Structures are given as structure tokens and as C-alpha cells.
Amino acid sequence: MADAKKLLLKIQRYNPEKDAAPYLVPYEIPLDDRTSLLDGLQYVKDNISPDLSFRSSCRMAICGSCGVMLNGEPRLACKSFLRNYANGATVEPLANFPVEKDLVVDFTRFLECLEALKPYITGNPRTPDDGPNTQTPTQLARYHKFSLCINCGLCYAACPQFGLNPSFLGPAAITLAHRYNLDSRDRGKKERVRIMNTENGVWACTFVGYCSKVCPKHADPAAALQQCKAAGALDFLASVLSRKKNRGAACGDKA
Template sequence: MADMNKMSLRVMRYNPERDDAPRMQGYDVPWDPSTSFLDALSYIKDTLDPSLSFRSSCRMAICGSCGVMINGVPKLACKTFLRDYPEGAAVEAMANFPVERDLVVDLTHFLEYIQTLKPYILGNQRRPEEGPNSQTPEQLAAFRKFSMCINCGLCYAACPQFGLNSGFLGPAALTLAQRYNLDSRDFGKAERMPHINKEKGGVWACTFVGYCSEVCPKHVDPASALQQCKVESALDFAAAVLNCTKKKEAGHGKQT
């Protein structure tokens, strides 16, 4: 370790018991081409400053815990390497979320929105003794890309609409809604559409900035899912208008 090259990192620090606002603190971290930002943060915590707080778990880009901003770009710390930042880098807490402490953010909104949209199979009456639900490769391909989400929240850190309006259901939650709406085994669309259609926090708060798809570490392409949600929402609206007209006509029929 001692003879390794050192890189200067600036890390966001915020202690809610002492600080009024986050500040940046510099650390010199030894590195080689295999050192990830998560390795660097662990080194700081283990050797330089045990008070540093950050989240992590799997260190292999599947748990989605270690999302941070690296030079202002949302990244998974475990999937981003110091070798790509020869000039050093700034590590900050994920944008658009309240900072609890150092690099730890409050994900409550994000988690509640996922729950709101019921991302699980609904209304399927098939019983276990009837065997598994079969699906054609085409039916699987329709939603497979959107099912790769690891709920890391990087797309929320990339979404200015979520930053400006924390009531927006946001990229990942709406993508999961679309993933289940597209699933041939699911019959829960009618339960999800009222949330998707909502005027303030629904899919129409999205203005297709598209940065969510750019930063997604799993290439889920949430921007695409949200545009499909908009098509569904528009069709749902048209159907509601038609049904309303039909009901009115039926109502008139009864009166006369």
C-alpha cells in the first residue's frame, strides 16, 4: 500500500449534529487500476477517518446501495474506477435527495413511490396446480429490459423534474409500473393507471430530459418506459372519455 500512487479525492461531509450545510473534505487515497470508488471510500473509513458514512453492500453492481455523485454525475461507487479520473474527483451524496449524513441520503420518497405503483403481478387467478404461466419469447422481450432495475435511485439523482418536484413518481417507479403493465401474466393495469395519470406527480411531469437513461447502470432505459407510460395514459384518457359519453347516453335513454 505504501508505495502505491495516491489520488486526491474530495468527499462531501455533513454531520447533522454539527454542520449547517454539507462541506467538502480532501483525502489522499492509494490506488491502482483495479481500485473502485467504493474501495477508496472504504479505505478512507478504515484508515483515515472512521466517521465517514456511506451505504454499500454487494460491491458488484447488483444491490444498488452505493449510488453517489462523482464529479456531478450519478454513479455506482463500486462500478466506477479511480483510473478513469486521473485528475482526482469529487464524491457527493446523490443529488435531488435530502442528505442525512455524509454520502447517505433519505430515499423515503423513492421507496414510497415504488410501493404506490404495485410492482408485482396482480389479478392472476392461476393456481399452482395448474402449472406455471407460460410466456413466449416475444412476451418476455416486451418487458425484460425494464425488469433489470436494481432500485439504486441514480435515475432520480439525474432527473431535474424530480429535483424540482419531489411529488413526481419518477423514472424507476414508473418504469416498474410499465414493466408490470407490459407483462402478459399481469392484470393490474387498472390499479396502476390512476397513479400514472395523476396530474401533479404522474408520468406527465416527465419532460423527457432523458438523462435517467444515460446514467442507468443496468441500461434499463427509463426514459423509454416513461414515454410508453404516456402513450398508455393518453389511451386510458381517451377510453375514459368514450366510456363517459356512453354512460351519459345510457343515462339519457333511461330518463326518456
């Protein structure tokens, strides 16, 4: 063990009961080719600093709990291997969220947005007696990519617009709303679009594109947002045209 490779991991610490602001603490950890950042954090907690707080669960990039900033880049700790950071690494809590303690952030805003957009099948009148909904592979392909989102929040940490304007609904919530809007079994599009097309909805996105680069599941939130913008613009055009048509019809009636 004495010959084991070592790595310097600087971890941001913050104890709300004692500290006025977060600060970095260096920890030396042993590693081999298979050591993930999550393993490194767990080593620090088990052997050096038991009061270190971080979230984790599945260890296999499914649950989306262990998002952190690794050298300034949003990443899942379980999916990041420390062999790629030979010169050491700095670990901070996910950017753009308030820090509760050490690497734990407050996800409330993201969860509120997610809840508001109802990311589940809604409005479908079928009952269990009617049997399962049928869906063709083509219908599935329309939304499949967007359904890969695991709510890890990395895209929120990558989004400068969310950092500048926390009222922005954000990439993951809109991606999941879009995923259900595209689902042939869903009937809730009208309700979601009303929220998505507000000032803090899709139009607050300026297509920086970093959200798609950091997404650990390749759900491509930037593309989802652009598709929502295109759909919103077409809806607006259709509503203007139908208003004109109705006004024309009303004038015609008067005449």
C-alpha cells in the first residue's frame, strides 16, 4: 500500500454552522486505474474526514445523485476516473445551485421546475381495462433520446443562463417536458407549452450548448430546447394567422 499511487484531491468544504464561506481542503488519496472520483470521496470520508458530505447512491451513472464540479466541469463522480487527473483535481459542489454543506447542493429550484412541467403521461383517457397503449418504433424514436435524462442536474450547473437567471426553467426540466410532448400516449402538451413558452421558459436559452456536452446520458438538452423554440414559433404563427382569419370572418359577418 505504501507504493500505491497517490493523488492530491482538493475538496471544497463548507459547514453552514461554522463557516462564512466555502474553502478548499487538500486530501491525499491512493488510487489505481479503476478508482473513480466517488471512490476517492468515499476514501476521504472513511479514512480522513468523516464529516465530509456528498450525495451518491447507485455508483453506476443511473441515479444521478453524485454530480459535482471536477476541475470546473460538471460531472458524475461515479463516472469520472481519477487516472485521468494525474496532476490532481479540484472538487466543488455543482455550480449555479446554493451550497447546503460541502458538496451537497439545494436542488429545490430544479425540482420545482420539473414538477410544474408534469414530466409524466397525462390526460390520456385510457383505463387499465382498455389494455396497454400501443406505440410504434418510429413513435418511440421521436422522444427516446430525451427520455434518457436522469435528473442529475449537471446541465443546470453547465448553463450560464440558469446561473444568471435562476427563474429559468432550465435544460433538464424542459427536455423532460419535451420528451412527454413528443410521446404519442400523452395528452398534456397544451398545458406544458403554456409554461414552456413564457419568458423564463425556452426563450431564456441562448443555445450555449454546454448542457449537451456535459450530459452523462447524451440526452442532448440543447437540441430539445431548440425544438421547443421552433415548435413555439410555429404555434405563435398559427395563432396569429387564426386570429386574423377569425377577425376577417367576424368583419365579414358584420358586413
